[in-house]
Amino acid sequence: MALVRLRGPLRTLAGGRTDHPIEGGTVRELLRELERSQPAMSGWILDERGRVRRHINVFVNGEYGTSETPVGPDDRIDVLPAISGGWSG
Amino acid sequence: MTELLVGTRKGLFVLEGEPGSSFDVTTRAFEGEPVEYVMRDSRTGRLLASVTSAFYGPKIWCADDASSDWRQAEGVALPDGGDAALERIWVIVAAEDDRTLYAGGDPGVLFESRDGGESWRLNRSLWEHPTRPDWQAGGGGLCLHSIVPWPGDPNRLALAISAVGVWLTDDGGVTWRHGNQGLVPRYMPDESYEDTIDLCVHDLHRAPKRPERMFMQFHGGVYRSDDAGESWTDIGAGLPSDFGFPMVVDPGDPDSAYVIPLRSDGDRVTAEGRVKVYETRDAGARWTERGDGLPQQDAYLTILRQAFDRAGEGSALELYFGATSGDLFGSGDAGATWFTAAGHLPPVYSVRVSP
Numbered sequence: 001m002a003l004v005r006l007r008g009p010l011r012t013l014a015g016g017r018t019d020h021p022i023e024g025g026t027v028r029e030l031l032r033e034l035e036r037s038q039p040a041m042s043g044w045i046l047d048e049r050g051r052v053r054r055h056i057n058v059f060v061n062g063e064y065g066t067s068e069t070p071v072g073p074d075d076r077i078d079v080l081p082a083i084s085g086g087w088s089g
Numbered sequence: 090m091t092e093l094l095v096g097t098r099k100g101l102f103v104l105e106g107e108p109g110s111s112f113d114v115t116t117r118a119f120e121g122e123p124v125e126y127v128m129r130d131s132r133t134g135r136l137l138a139s140v141t142s143a144f145y146g147p148k149i150w151c152a153d154d155a156s157s158d159w160r161q162a163e164g165v166a167l168p169d170g171g172d173a174a175l176e177r178i179w180v181i182v183a184a185e186d187d188r189t190l191y192a193g194g195d196p197g198v199l200f201e202s203r204d205g206g207e208s209w210r211l212n213r214s215l216w217e218h219p220t221r222p223d224w225q226a227g228g229g230g231l232c233l234h235s236i237v238p239w240p241g242d243p244n245r246l247a248l249a250i251s252a253v254g255v256w257l258t259d260d261g262g263v264t265w266r267h268g269n270q271g272l273v274p275r276y277m278p279d280e281s282y283e284d285t286i287d288l289c290v291h292d293l294h295r296a297p298k299r300p301e302r303m304f305m306q307f308h309g310g311v312y313r314s315d316d317a318g319e320s321w322t323d324i325g326a327g328l329p330s331d332f333g334f335p336m337v338v339d340p341g342d343p344d345s346a347y348v349i350p351l352r353s354d355g356d357r358v359t360a361e362g363r364v365k366v367y368e369t370r371d372a373g374a375r376w377t378e379r380g381d382g383l384p385q386q387d388a389y390l391t392i393l394r395q396a397f398d399r400a401g402e403g404s405a406l407e408l409y410f411g412a413t414s415g416d417l418f419g420s421g422d423a424g425a426t427w428f429t430a431a432g433h434l435p436p437v438y439s440v441r442v443s444p
Contacts, residue, residue, distance in 0.1 A: 009145070040161075044145045047174035048167040055144045081144040 002075045004034055010079060013040045027058050028067040030077060045079060055082040091400060092443035093409055094136070094155075095417065096124035099435035101138055103155045108407055108421025112430040116155040124438065126395055128181050130190065130205065131444035137162075137190070137206045139178035147177050149192060151206045164209040165192070165200060167216075180395065181206070182236040185243040193233030197224055197250045199262065212262050215248075225287045227251035227308070234394055235293035239300050239317075247293060247303065247318045254288030255305075255318050270320035275309045276354070291334045292394050293318075296343035302372070304346040306336045306394075311348055313373050324373025329360055334394035335410065339423065341402030344372040347379075347424060349392045349410060358389040366408070368424050382427035383418060390414050395439035411437025 001021040006014055014020065015038065022037075024030040028050055035042045045056055051067055052058055058065045059078040071077060093112060095102040100119045106112030118124075119140050126139040136155055141147040150159040167175050176195040183190055192200040192209060199212040224231060232251050239245035247268065248256040255268040272288050274281075289308035296302040303314040305321065311331050312321040325331030330350040339345035347368050352360040359365065364383040367376045384390075390412035397410040406423040413436040420427045 043148075043166050047146060048169050048171060049174050050170065051174070053144065053146055 001073055002030055002071045002077060004030055004077045004079065006079055008081065010041065010044060013044060014038045023073075025070060026067065027052070027060065027065050027069045027071060027077060030071060031058075031067075031079070056080070057082045091407060092129075093417070093430070094127040094129065094439075094441045094443060095411060095431075095434065095437055096127050096138070096395070096439035097411075097415075097435035097437055098123050100124055101127050101155065102431075102434060104417070104431055106430060108419060109428055111428075112417070112419075114431070118152075118155050118159065119150075125177060126180055126439045126441075128183075128441050129443040130183050132183060132187060133205050135205055137181045139181060139192070139194075141177050147175050147194065149178055149181070149206065149209065160207070162202070162206055162209055164211075167198065167211065176230055177232065179232045179234040180236055182238065184246075185238045185241060189243065191236045191246075193236050193248065193250075195230035195232045196226070197221070197231040197233050197253060199233055199236070199248065201262070214263055215256070215265055218265060220253075220286065223286065224250075224253045227289050235290065237293055237295045237303070239295070240297050245300075245317075247295065249290035249293040249305070251291065252287050252289035252308070254286055254290060255293065257318055268314075268318035268320075271323075272307060272312065272321050273310060273323065292336050294336060294338045294346070296338055296345075297340045299343035302343045304336060304338055304373075306333050306348055308332070309354060311336075311346075311373065313346075322373075324369070327376040328367055329365070332357075333392075335392060335397035337397055337399045337408065339399070339402055339406050341406070342370065345370050346373065347397075347399075347408065348376075349397060351391065357391050359392075362387045362389055364388050364390055364418075366410075366420075366424055366427075379420075379424040380427070381425065382420075384416075390416065393438055395441075396437050398440050398442045400442040400444075407442065409440050409442060411440045413437060 004020040022030045093104040101124045103116040104112035138150045149162040149165045152159040178194040180193045190202040200209040202209045235249035237247040244261040256265045257268045292306040301317040305312040311325040313324045333350045336348045351357045363385045365380040400407040408420040411417040415434040417431040419430040
């Protein structure tokens, strides 16, 4: 199984756990399964269209990934809020 | 003691004070997060807050006390698998029955809650309205920002969406129809006035003591309706500018309305560096300048659509508004005189007076 790693509020919503072993063939499949197994996270990473929210970055083994990035059982996926310097907020 | 719920770019600020003197910040919540709107439901005392995290999307949160734990409400989302995502919740309003709440958001959506705000469901008839493919967003998105109940009749409701005009229902939201006759969108070609639905309403209010009387701040124009929002008459003559965002009414006087004019569409600040509220007490025939105590020199403020509210009525009407400068102003005498309730807050998105 791939390993999804969470930090900050996402980790809190996921019961305080950082590491979540999940089966799936793409980043989207992993994140959908993560939100299904952790209902408090529903809508926090993926929007209703199934897209990773604009200001969340997903890294697959340290490289930028997208919803469509394929993943294998030995891959590590980090889900992190983007660095948003310059955003008006 | 008056309690103000102030949504800002950097969280919720709860302030308490007496009219005429500065208010104290008693609680801060959602630190660092954009808080678009906060209201206290007078029927339950519960607080409801709209928060749009830049990272995690829009949510509604509930709490019985601002300093206690906030609970995320369920169901605040569009149907999965479509081609749209919920962008923001603009407004939350108590209905005229004893339990329903409404929330309006972007993209032009209405949610209903029957359990005090803990869970929500989408109003499908507005979501699936056959004209929706033609709806155009305004600069702030396709925002459903005004929800106006009819006192004593939970089935009658008016909505305003920027930029899709006024919507009316007489059956509790099962069916919807436009109420736009008479609105003049000066930002469109003249020949398009009659047929367009690209109508950028900025704020919508009803006179509680005469519910068929409504007032509207439009994107260039201030209007009154005497037939429950079916048709509109321009009442902007006499104002220095008919562009602005928020308005309020005195619930004790159906001929009253207050607006805060901004210089123009292209220069959305108070004109000439002077902050002025304008009041009518004759349904828009005349407007009276109300600026005593407000900044009158080098004050170029922007007041957003949800950042003006009131409490009480008549001569005891309290008025409060906040600006993106972080200034918060109040009046305890129906606008005759003003005081600074707070300064140095983050940019103010919304101001609501607790009932």
